[in-house]
Amino acid sequence: MNKEDLLHALMYVFENFIEANATINFQSKQIEKEMLKAGFDKKEINKALTWFGDLNQIKDTVTQGTLSISAATRIFSDYETNKMTLEARSYLAFLEHSKIVDPTSRELIVDRVMALEEPVIDTSEIKWVTLMVLFSQADKKHELKLMEDLILVHEDSIVH
Numbered sequence: 001m002n003k004e005d006l007l008h009a010l011m012y013v014f015e016n017f018i019e020a021n022a023t024i025n026f027q028s029k030q031i032e033k034e035m036l037k038a039g040f041d042k043k044e045i046n047k048a049l050t051w052f053g054d055l056n057q058i059k060d061t062v063t064q065g066t067l068s069i070s071a072a073t074r075i076f077s078d079y080e081t082n083k084m085t086l087e088a089r090s091y092l093a094f095l096e097h098s099k100i101v102d103p104t105s106r107e108l109i110v111d112r113v114m115a116l117e118e119p120v121i122d123t124s125e126i127k128w129v130t131l132m133v134l135f136s137q138a139d140k141k142h143e144l145k146l147m148e149d150l151i152l153v154h155e156d157s158i159v160h
Helices: 005-018 029-037 042-063 078-083 086-097 103-114 123-136 138-159
Strands: none
Touching: 005 029, 005 042, 005 123, 029 042, 042 103, 042 123, 078 103, 086 103, 086 123, 103 123, 123 138
16 A cells, blocks of 8 residues: 555545535445445555544544543644654644634644644645544535635645
């Protein structure tokens, strides 16, 4: 498995299942069956479904109020700093400063990018994970739309 396999599997699940059905069951054999048909191996599929399951579990913990996250300035650990590029951390700070990401979403994003198998996380991964995290939060529809618009505007400016 190369370093991008998990991210590709996550993107596939997000684009083909989650966007269409926000109440997806990650234990469903149907998802596994569809992903096998699409060319993913069982190991990739299990990792992707576990990643999304963990996101839902962490999100539920935060939603139930058993975890409190303050709006204090985020200091990244050495491990996080070594794994996330300066540009990725700066982009995440920009999203928070722009009110697209709140402290709770920021922590969910950091947790989920750190769960990726890639040795280095750049802005591209931050964008994808941010979309998935915001989509997983029912009360973040406006922020999700802003993020989608931001990505489209940025990609359009690069193409032209």
